[in-house]
Amino acid sequence: MRLYAAVAVSGFKRYATYRVATVAGVFTNTVFGFILAYTYTALWDERPHLGGYDLDQALTFVWLGQALLAAVALMGGGFQEELQDRIRSGDIAVDLYRPVDLQSWWLATELGRALFQLLGRGVVPMGIGALVFELRLPASPLTWLWFLLSVALAVCVGFAVRYLVSLASFWLLDGTGLSMLSGLLCLFFSGMILPLNVFPGQLGEIARALPWAAMLQVPADVFLEEHRGAGLLGAFAFQTGWLVVLLAAGRVLQSVATRKVVVQGG
Amino acid sequence: MAESAVSNGLRAYVLIVGMWVRSTMAYRTSFLIMTLGNLLATGLDFVAIALMFTHIGQLGGFTLDEVAFLYGTTSIAFGLADLTLGTMGRLGQRVRDGTMDTLLVRPVPILAQVAADRFALRRLGRITQGAVLLGWSLARLDIDWTVDRALLMPVMLLSGGAIFGALFVLGGAFQFWAKDASEVQNAFTFGGTTLLEYPPTVFGKELLRGVTFVIPLAFVNWLPALHILGRPDPLGLPARIGFAAPLVACGCCAVAGLAWRAGLRAYQSTGS
Numbered sequence: 390m391r392l393y394a395a396v397a398v399s400g401f402k403r404y405a406t407y408r409v410a411t412v413a414g415v416f417t418n419t420v421f422g423f424i425l426a427y428t429y430t431a432l433w434d435e436r437p438h439l440g441g442y443d444l445d446q447a448l449t450f451v452w453l454g455q456a457l458l459a460a461v462a463l464m465g466g467g468f469q470e471e472l473q474d475r476i477r478s479g480d481i482a483v484d485l486y487r488p489v490d491l492q493s494w495w496l497a498t499e500l501g502r503a504l505f506q507l508l509g510r511g512v513v514p515m516g517i518g519a520l521v522f523e524l525r526l527p528a529s530p531l532t533w534l535w536f537l538l539s540v541a542l543a544v545c546v547g548f549a550v551r552y553l554v555s556l557a558s559f560w561l562l563d564g565t566g567l568s569m570l571s572g573l574l575c576l577f578f579s580g581m582i583l584p585l586n587v588f589p590g591q592l593g594e595i596a597r598a599l600p601w602a603a604m605l606q607v608p609a610d611v612f613l614e615e616h617r618g619a620g621l622l623g624a625f626a627f628q629t630g631w632l633v634v635l636l637a638a639g640r641v642l643q644s645v646a647t648r649k650v651v652v653q654g655g
Numbered sequence: 656m657a658e659s660a661v662s663n664g665l666r667a668y669v670l671i672v673g674m675w676v677r678s679t680m681a682y683r684t685s686f687l688i689m690t691l692g693n694l695l696a697t698g699l700d701f702v703a704i705a706l707m708f709t710h711i712g713q714l715g716g717f718t719l720d721e722v723a724f725l726y727g728t729t730s731i732a733f734g735l736a737d738l739t740l741g742t743m744g745r746l747g748q749r750v751r752d753g754t755m756d757t758l759l760v761r762p763v764p765i766l767a768q769v770a771a772d773r774f775a776l777r778r779l780g781r782i783t784q785g786a787v788l789l790g791w792s793l794a795r796l797d798i799d800w801t802v803d804r805a806l807l808m809p810v811m812l813l814s815g816g817a818i819f820g821a822l823f824v825l826g827g828a829f830q831f832w833a834k835d836a837s838e839v840q841n842a843f844t845f846g847g848t849t850l851l852e853y854p855p856t857v858f859g860k861e862l863l864r865g866v867t868f869v870i871p872l873a874f875v876n877w878l879p880a881l882h883i884l885g886r887p888d889p890l891g892l893p894a895r896i897g898f899a900a901p902l903v904a905c906g907c908c909a910v911a912g913l914a915w916r917a918g919l920r921a922y923q924s925t926g927s
Contacts, residue, residue: 413838420842423862424850428714431857435711566689573696582703589709 392489393497400501404509411509418455418514425451426522440586445525446613447584452518453609454581456511457540460503461547461604463581465572467502468495469551473568476558482650492639496548503544525613532614535621539608542628546603549635550575556639559646579605600631664764671771679776686777693780701726701788704852715856721884722854723792728876729851730785732815733844738778740770740820743827744837751834756924766915769827796884804883807897811883814904815875819844821907822870828911828918847872855881856889863890874903 404411426448433444442450458464472495475481484491518524527533554571558564576582578601585596585606596602607624610616616624679686704726708719717725746769749755758768798804826840833839847866855863855877866872867890879897881888888896 407835409833410835410838413833413836413842417838417842417846420846421849424846424853424858427858427862428853431715431853432707432711435714439710563685566685566692570692570696573699577699577703582700583706587710588706592706 393493396494396497397501397504400498401505402501404502404505414459414510415513418458418510419517422452422455422514422518423521425454426518440584441615442584442586442613443525445523448518448522449524449526449613450580450584450609452515452522452524453612454605455518456507456515457543457605457608458581459506459510460540461543461579462499462503462551463547463572463575463579463604465551465568465575467548467551468499469555469568472552472555473558473564476555477563485647485650492552492636492643495552496545499548500544507540527612527614529614532612536608536612539611539624539628542625542632543604543608546600546628546632546635547575549632549639550600550604552639553635553642556642556646559649575601575604578602580609581605584609600635603628603631660764664767667763668767668771671768672774675771675774676776689777690780693777694784697730697781698784698788700849700852715854717854717856720792720795722852723788724796724884725854725876725880726852727785727787727789727792728811728815728880729848731782731789731812732875733819733848734778734782734785735812735816736819736823736844737781738775739816740823741775741778742771742773743769743823744840745772746827747830747833747835747837750830750922753924755922759922765919766824798883799885803895803898807879807883811876811879811897811900814900817904818871818875818900818907819847821904821911822847824908824911825914828914831918831922843870843872847875851876860890867892871903871907874900 429447429451430444433439433442433447437443439447454463462469472481475484484494487494519526527536551571554567555564557567561567578585578596578599580596580602585593585602587593588596597606607616607628611621611624701723704722705719707714708722712718714722746755749758749769758765761768822843823840826837826843829839830837847870850858850866851872855873863873867874867878874897878888878892879900882894882897887894
């Protein structure tokens with residue numbers, strides 16, 4: 390356990406060194422936040438209470454999305470490219486001989502990275518959004534706690550999805566295309582482009598049941614206090630359920646994949 | 656002298672691009688899958704817009720057909736710049752890891768080398784997707800095709816591509832100083848396309864003034880498109896202001912060129 394904590398701390402520190410990149414990221418998140426906020430205002434002007442949100446809630450959703458984009462890695466990224474590189478180059482063989490669990494190791498680096506991104510790239514855009522627009526902040530202080538728990542689960546679900554995608558490199562060798570596709574699907578089905586409760590009919594029902602919903606839609610609804618009491622438990626159960634399924638799938642795929650590894654050279 | 660430098664650069668660009676295209680074509684199936692994926696995936700944000708229109712008839716006073724027109728034109732303009740100069744974003748990485756030095760010692764213009772590096776033909780996917788949407792919207796829109804409007808179409812797409820291209824080069828030049836701030840470039844390029852996909856009436860006047868007079872993104876498609884669609888400009892600019900797009904594009908390219916030179920002069924190798 391202490392080992393994984395140390396790995397997480399180094400993941401945090403590693404991203405903390407890229408100061409200019411963090412400032413640049415804050416700038417980008419803020420620009421996109423403004424563009425989306427204006428569009429949502431036009432949309433909710435036409436149809437107030439669309440998807441059960443009022444305008445303040447819709448705008449809060451926009452800025453939550455920007456705040457969580459880097460932390461939950463909604464566009465992909467994080468450990469993904471590095472792991473894929475190690476699989477392609479064969480360095481993964483060395484990792485497999487280490488007396489640590491591969492999946493837990495990468496999850497620990499991700500948790501460290503996510504915590505930094507949440508503080509470094511999440512707080513400032515959200516603050517700017519709150520200054521310029523009328524946002525719906527939680528009425529109860531407990532909600533903040535539930536929100537952070539939900540974000541932690543979202544980070545883990547995001548990790549589990551991208552871990553599966555990365556392992557596909559064992560078969561594909563070049564995982565760039567699949568990573569891109571996975572990132573775009575995540576943007577669409579997490580609610581980043583449009584909240585999932587605005588998706589019409591059956592498409593909406595399917596989208597809200599997919600694992601990507603656990604990455605933005607659920608934490609945002611927790612923050613907006615759409616889930617209360619038993620509903621809150623249901624939201625956490627949804628996130629945890631997908632997390633367990635995806636992590637288990639990652640384990641199975643990992644054991645199949647490692648049997649494929651051929652160590653070359655002498 | 657200046658002319659031969661330009662033709663030299665273009666020749667080098669074409670040669671390097673040709674090399675990357677040949678290497679891509681070595682794995683033809685993979686290329687086809689990637690292009691098809693690129694084509695489908697870049698359209699997901701339009702799907703989101705279409706989903707919005709299941710709830711509303713108009714957004715900012717514009718119909719879905721008109722928004723598809725805006726989306727298609729910005730997608731093609733951005734796609735042209737992304738295809739030819741998209742890998743400029745990797746410049747920061749080259750500056751960081753020192754591989755920039757290899758480019759400097761070659762007797763070929765640096766900009767041509769950086770722009771052609773890892774040229775990805777699959778980026779045709781975005782242009783195709785934009786063209787399909789533009790075609791779809793043109794078939795459904797009832798546009799009064801006067802000569803000047805028909806003329807404005809290709810002018811808009813090409814100058815739009817040039818404006819975005821200038822932004823890519825400008826972002827690349829910025830990397831010589833900032834080193835790991837490619838995100839700033841994304842704010843203007845990807846952020847710019849997202850902005851231009853929606854009707855200008857959706858946004859505040861200050862923002863519109865900013866993208867008209869400061870970073871002239873409005874000339875990529877908004878101002879010409881408003882004339883083609885026969886709609887007034889929310890800022891009250893004359894209807895034919897869209898025809899200034901090529902001039903604006905030339906201005907942007909000149910600024911980007913100067914910034915590139917300055918950036919290259921300021922470059923200090925990392926060394927080890």
